[in-house]
Amino acid sequence: MRKYIVAGNWKMNTNLPEGEKLAGDIMSLLQQRNFDLTRYGVIIAPPYTHLYRLSQIIDNSKVRLGAQNMGWEEKGAYTGEISADMLLSVGSEYVIIGHSERRKYQKEGDELLLKKISLALSKGLKPIFCVGEELADREAGRHFDIVKSQIVNVIYHLVPEDMQKVIIAYEPVWAIGTGKVATPEQAQEMHAFIRQIISDKFGNQVAQDLTLLYGGSCKPANAQGLFEQKDIDGGLIGGASLKAQDFVTLLDMLIEAKK
C-alpha cells in the first residue's frame, strides 16, 4: 500500500539545543493528533550530530529519523565519512541519497549514488532518493530526459524487493530554497512520468505502491494544490521543516488531501 509522507530535511541548520527544541515542538504538536500510522508517515532528517539525541526525544511511533547523507563504503579509512552501520546505531531508519545539493557541491554522480543506495538497502536503511532537473534543463525541454537518466542509472539496478523500501523525491533544482515552487501541474506531470518509468521496469504494482514526494519550496501556502495531485504522495520539506507549526500543518494538509 502506498504511504503518504512528510519528510523534513533540516540541511545544515540548528545546533543541538536548537534541534532538540525543534524536535520537541514537533512532538508536542503531533501528540495532539491521531493519524493512521500505516497510511501516513513523518520523517525528520536533522544533521548527523543530532541523531542520537533526537532518537531519544522523539516518540518512535509518530516520527521516524533519517540522515541527510551516508558514506559509500562499509567502513575503513574514509576520514569524515559516516557509515550506514553508524546511522543505524543512532536510530536512523531512513537516509537521503542524491540530494541536489550534494550532486552540486560534492559532485556526487550516478555511479557513487548507486553504491550508496545499494549499501543502504543491504544494511536495512530506507533510502529517500532525490532526482530533479536544473532550470536550464527545463528551459531546454530536457527535464524528462534528465530525470529518466537519474532513475535508470541508479534505481534500475535495484531488485523489485528493494523498491518496497525506496522513496523517490522529485525536487526540481530551480525550486529548492528559491521560493519558486513548481506548479501542481508541472509536478504532477513529472510524478506521473516517474511512476511510469518505475512501472516499465518493476511492474505496475511496485509503481503504485511507491511513495513519490515533491520537494522545492513546499510550504503551507502552496502545498494544497500539490498534495491534491494523484501522483504526489507528500513532500520533502527544507525551509518549512524548520518551523514546527508549518511542518505539522503540512502533515495535516497531506492527510486532508488524501482522505
Ligand code: PGA
Ligand atoms: P526547500 O528544500 O523546501 O527549502 O526548497 C527542499 C529540499 O531541498 O529538500
